[in-house]
Amino acid sequence: MMMDQIASKFAELWHVLTHDGDIIRDSEESRLLIDRVRAALDRGDASLATWPLPELIAGTFRIEELAHETSRVQVYRVRHRDLGTDYALKTLHPGEKTDHAIFADLLWREARIHLSVRHENVVTSYGALRLPDGRPGLLFEWMGGGSLLQSFSRKERLSIRGVRAIMRALLSGVQAIHAAGLVHADITPANLLFSGDGLASLKIADFSIARKRGSNSDLLEGAVRTRSSLASPECAAGNSPDERSDLYACGRILLLLLQHCEENGAIAANLAALARQLAHDNPDCRPQSAREAFTLLQMIKA
Structure with a gap:
């Protein structure tokens, strides 16, 4: 009986994720919504996260400042709560223009490519994580001397x-x-x-x-x-x-x-x-x- 209820609720959720009423959603829009639901399940949270970043990311990194911003991305200076070391966190801008799965794909792609290069004259990439609202976050060494x-x-x-x-x-x-x-x-x-x-x-x-x-x-x-x-x-x-x-x-x-x-x-x-x-x-x-x-x-x- 319990599994029947779960299956029924899941079918309703899937319809909402893939349809806007009776109209089929754009596949990329659906994928972004699915990512946000998946992130909530990973957190064990009963609600979807909103766009503003939490004070503490992944239980480890505290936001110190917004260091750089374009219409597409934001770069924050974050600090490791235990080590006290600074890093750069790059993520999608929460604005309407980038609320789109294609730009999330591009950011994940950037993370994979950047990780393949290790050199003293290339900014070090430390990998990627998923923010509570589903956005990808790329973690880099902090470059404090400007550009x-x-x-x-x-x-x-x-x-x-x-x-x-x-x-x-x-x-x-x-x-x-x-x-x-x-x-x-x-x-x-x-x-x-x-x-x-x-x-x-x-x-x-x-x-x-x-x-x-x-x-x-x-x-x-x-x-x-x-x-x-x-x-x-x-x-x-x-x-x-x-x-x-x-x-x-x-x-x-x-x-x-x-x-x-x-x-x-x-x-x-x-x-x-x-x-x-x-x-x-x-x-x-x-x-x-x-x-x-x-x-x-x-x-x-x-």
Whole structure:
């Protein structure tokens, strides 16, 4: 008798999850609702969680501040309640525009891709968890030194040594990403973060539109083909990015660094020549690998 009641109630619940009255819900909307019900069952909670985050996440992480926000995602600084260490938690924005299963899928996808790269110049991913309301939450090391974009906004001046340190870190990180069989596809000043331990502490963040070399994802292409402000000409024309597209962005960043450099001379000129080579409109005229680009950088002696 009890199982008959459970079966009947479950059938009613399933109808609500998959139908709006007599109209079949969009499959992605249904999946998002099912995720929220599943999260409530996992918690042993009799009610669905609402969008605002709880004070304590997974019984472990306490929210300290909202560090960054776009129309699609939010990034919080959270602190481990027992260890006292800070982390970055990235999740979907609760706004109406991102209340959609496709963006949750993209965030889970980002977590899987980012976990495949481990390098001192790539922001460390510690995995993912499900928030009480069903949203995915990605956990990263906290980078307290801000971004290269913020440094540019503050009009901070760089030395040639500083430019070289940043580019060594950047190209080392790109090498690791490419060695993992990935293309980052969104290397921009906003996605280059500092831990706070000097310019050489630069690390590459945000794998939201990264992809495996040579792959084409309908999910990814349908949502964000490429949003990079430093997109290469071939990507701007609608082609999928490859390793040379990442190197184009590195060349553009080197040009920006030199614009903020307080020194001139032969070394600056040689770095500018390397930047133009990296950012050549024709991908066949660029260095063909991050390793080659790093070697060319090292040949420019201070």
